[in-house]
Amino acid sequence: MDRHDEDGGGHARSYRLHDVSIPARPLEPALYLVATPIGNLADITLRALETLAGADVLACEDTRVTRVLLDRYGIRNRPFAYHEHNADEAGPRLLAFLAEGKSVALVSDAGTPLVSDPGYRLATLAIEAGFRVVPLPGASAPLAALVGSGLPNDAFLFAGFLPHKDKAKRDRFAELAAIPSTLIYFDSPHRIGDSLVAAAQVLGTQRRAAVCRELTKTFEEFRRGTLGELAAEFAERTVKGEIVLVIAPPDAPPPPEEADVDALLSQLSKDMPAGKAATEAARLSGLPRKDLYRRLLDMKGNGG
Numbered sequence: 001m002d003r004h005d006e007d008g009g010g011h012a013r014s015y016r017l018h019d020v021s022i023p024a025r026p027l028e029p030a031l032y033l034v035a036t037p038i039g040n041l042a043d044i045t046l047r048a049l050e051t052l053a054g055a056d057v058l059a060c061e062d063t064r065v066t067r068v069l070l071d072r073y074g075i076r077n078r079p080f081a082y083h084e085h086n087a088d089e090a091g092p093r094l095l096a097f098l099a100e101g102k103s104v105a106l107v108s109d110a111g112t113p114l115v116s117d118p119g120y121r122l123a124t125l126a127i128e129a130g131f132r133v134v135p136l137p138g139a140s141a142p143l144a145a146l147v148g149s150g151l152p153n154d155a156f157l158f159a160g161f162l163p164h165k166d167k168a169k170r171d172r173f174a175e176l177a178a179i180p181s182t183l184i185y186f187d188s189p190h191r192i193g194d195s196l197v198a199a200a201q202v203l204g205t206q207r208r209a210a211v212c213r214e215l216t217k218t219f220e221e222f223r224r225g226t227l228g229e230l231a232a233e234f235a236e237r238t239v240k241g242e243i244v245l246v247i248a249p250p251d252a253p254p255p256p257e258e259a260d261v262d263a264l265l266s267q268l269s270k271d272m273p274a275g276k277a278a279t280e281a282a283r284l285s286g287l288p289r290k291d292l293y294r295r296l297l298d299m300k301g302n303g304g
Contacts (some may be wrong), residue, residue: 017072024054027103035138039217055105145244149210191238200227214241
């Protein structure tokens with residue numbers, strides 16, 4: 001696993017673009033978290049290519065998957081397997097390489113490392129041991145799904161993989177139902193139909209959503225609609241490919257009636273000063289405090 005600028009087999013640290021070989025500069029000792037394409041191999045950054053070619057050690061989930069990417073860009077670095085089944089053994093070995101002053105690059109099978117994969121454990125250990133950790137941004141399925149969904153993106157929550165069992169899935173939807181953010185989940189093509197039914201029943205049939213399938217690949221697809229519409233559509237479909245489910249935030253509740261606001265202010269002002277009553281009324285109603293304070297003063301001035 002120890003590599004030199006060029007080994008006995010003529011292995012140079014380089015990568016290839018359009019049949020042009022480009023040398024990779026030496027890397028400083030660190031753990032490099034390298035984002036890789038989620039489908040389309042052209043979605044790789046130049047910085048990522050140079051890091052994959054120049055790292056002393058290249059760790060990945062599945063060496064066969066990573067080899068496809070490396071071969072595409074003429075990178076001869078030999079990948080080292082690090083995944084959930086061998087993390088207890090492979091993790092300390094990678095930390096030992098860092099302790100020796102080597103550069104270690106970590107990739108997942110697709111997308112950004114540490115997002116729903118065991119790389120989180122390695123990065124945490126490296127940070128605790130005082131090693132430098134360097135993120136290399138790039139492809140990300142949750143972000144690709146979000147920006148392609150057409151749903152609000154000013155606030156969002158990536159909630160990982162949906163549970164397999166129905167009750168756990170419904171509980172997961174319920175605990176996040178009121179969060180004022182767009183929700184993003186990974187799901188299986190074999191379970192997306194049941195997931196949409198559960199989501200519609202828990203979150204409401206009129207809540208907007210998008211099923212994002214095979215992102216960046218040849219058969220990329222976005223199906224947009226309400227949860228009720230999507231549940232009906234996918235109940236009759238055979239689905240293939242990787243799925244990201246994006247669900248819009250709940251609609252804002254309607255503003256309270258004026259009479260109800262007046263009653264609330266009147267009740268609160270019996271037990272507390274006007275300023276504190278306005279603050280509490282703002283918390284309960286969601287209305288601006290200064291408007292409620294002014295309204296309470298007007299009520300008192302008019303004998304309310």
